[in-house]
Amino acid sequence: MKKSIFIKNMIEKYHIPPSSLEKIIIKYLWWNSKNLFLQEDISFIYEIEEDVKKLTHWYPLAYILWQAEFYGLSFFVDENTLIPRIDTEVLVRSVLDYCWEKKTKFFLFDIGTWTWCIPLSLNFYSPEFFKNTIGIDISANALKIAKKNKENLVKNKKISFLLLDFHYLESIIQEIDYKNKNLIFTANLPYIKNWDEALEKNVEVYEPQAALFWGKDTGFEMYEDLIKKLIVIKKEKKIKNIDLFIEIWYNQAECSKSFLEEKKLSYRQIFDTNKILRTLFIKI
Ligand SMILES: C[S@@+](CC[C@H](N)C(=O)[O-])C[C@H]1O[C@@H](n2cnc3c(N)ncnc32)[C@H](O)[C@@H]1O
Structure with a gap:
């Protein structure tokens, strides 16, 4: 499945802000391999959808990403x-x-x-x-x-x-x-x-x-x-x-x-x- 179709599907299914989805996707692409940035199909990374589901239950995005932006800096956070x-x-x-x-x-x-x-x-x-x-x-x-x-x-x-x-x-x-x-x-x-x-x-x-x-x-x-x-x-x-x-x-x-x-x-x-x-x- 093309990356753009996958993103569209996620947003339509879960009604989450595109910017949050983008951050989650980048987290997994970065973790797996930088080469994945070039790959068109990312639908096999099932953790992306798992994280998106957490967002719909009010789980904070910062905990999913293990980071929070503050005053232009990136701080490590956990639960x-x-x-x-x-x-x-x-x-x-x-x-x-x-x-x-x-x-x-x-x-x-x-x-x-x-x-x-x-x-x-x-x-x-x-x-x-x-x-x-x-x-x-x-x-x-x-x-x-x-x-x-x-x-x-x-x-x-x-x-x-x-x-x-x-x-x-x-x-x-x-x-x-x-x-x-x-x-x-x-x-x-x-x-x-x-x-x-x-x-x-x-x-x-x-x-x-x-x-x-x-x-x-x-x-x-x-x-x-x-x-x-x-x-x-x-x-x-x-x-x-x-x-x-x-x-x-x-x-x-x-x-x-x-x-x-x-x-x-x-x-x-x-x-x-x-x-x-x-x-x-x-x-x-
Ligand atoms: C609202 S949080 C602030 C955390 C951080 N400074 C910030 O701005 O995001 C309040 C903090 O005060 C700490 N705290 C509560 N009572 C305290 C006390 N008597 N002495 C020192 N720290 C205390 C809590 O453990 C908590 O980390």
């Missing part, structure tokens, strides 16, 4: 991984803008790092601004994935990953190392209180729920803990400057505002291209 989201690119862009404006060197800490998509993107695009980078997460699965991504993306940088709960952050912030220094913290922590119709079906069924859901009242509670922790660390470890960039859920404008004002912290709200508030830049 244990929260797939990096385009939403988080706003946070990365804000940090890069800030670094380009300040033109100084920072120590970078990423809290809840998982694939390491935030610190690896920052170090890939602007390594000159980051003296040292540490990503922390409580998930051992995350550690395996993050290491793989580091090997693929930024080999020679001082970047390390620690299995650590941020509630014990002070154990790695030594006064001797960070006194009078500039620190940037980035965090995309679980911030969704309840199941929400803004989430897609595949998130509900397939992605790790612990990476997403938290909080009793607003969902912002884990960030409140982190901010309180950073206030104490800044004072106790005599740190000159702590800049914090966090990603929030679309309905947390009010609760974040009242918490930050109560703490008398200055902050900037950063909106995505749809004019939705998704990122906060906070001066601790």
Whole structure:
């Protein structure tokens, strides 16, 4: 069967986007042999149709391809991984803008790092601004994935990953190392209180729920803990400057505002291209 007829049949039978089918086909052609790119008949690769069937059950394309695009880079993902989201690119862009404006060197800490998509993107695009980078997460699965991504993306940088709960952050912030220094913290922590119709079906069924859901009242509670922790660390470890960039859920404008004002912290709200508030830049 001609390749074009096979593609037409798949799209008509399963109603999937042609771009997804194209990516699946390329995966198998690449795996089998590059020569297959030249072959007209690919209908014998039965795995293509198996993968297409998974898509119709909301299985994420990124898990089928074992890769997710984030900030123009390709990240390895598997079924244990929260797939990096385009939403988080706003946070990365804000940090890069800030670094380009300040033109100084920072120590970078990423809290809840998982694939390491935030610190690896920052170090890939602007390594000159980051003296040292540490990503922390409580998930051992995350550690395996993050290491793989580091090997693929930024080999020679001082970047390390620690299995650590941020509630014990002070154990790695030594006064001797960070006194009078500039620190940037980035965090995309679980911030969704309840199941929400803004989430897609595949998130509900397939992605790790612990990476997403938290909080009793607003969902912002884990960030409140982190901010309180950073206030104490800044004072106790005599740190000159702590800049914090966090990603929030679309309905947390009010609760974040009242918490930050109560703490008398200055902050900037950063909106995505749809004019939705998704990122906060906070001066601790
Ligand atoms: C929404 S995911 C973010 C993953 C990744 N940074 C991204 O942007 O795609 C939240 C992450 O926070 C981690 N996490 C949850 N509680 C934590 C804690 N107390 N300390 C450190 N990491 C935590 C989870 O394991 C998960 O990897």
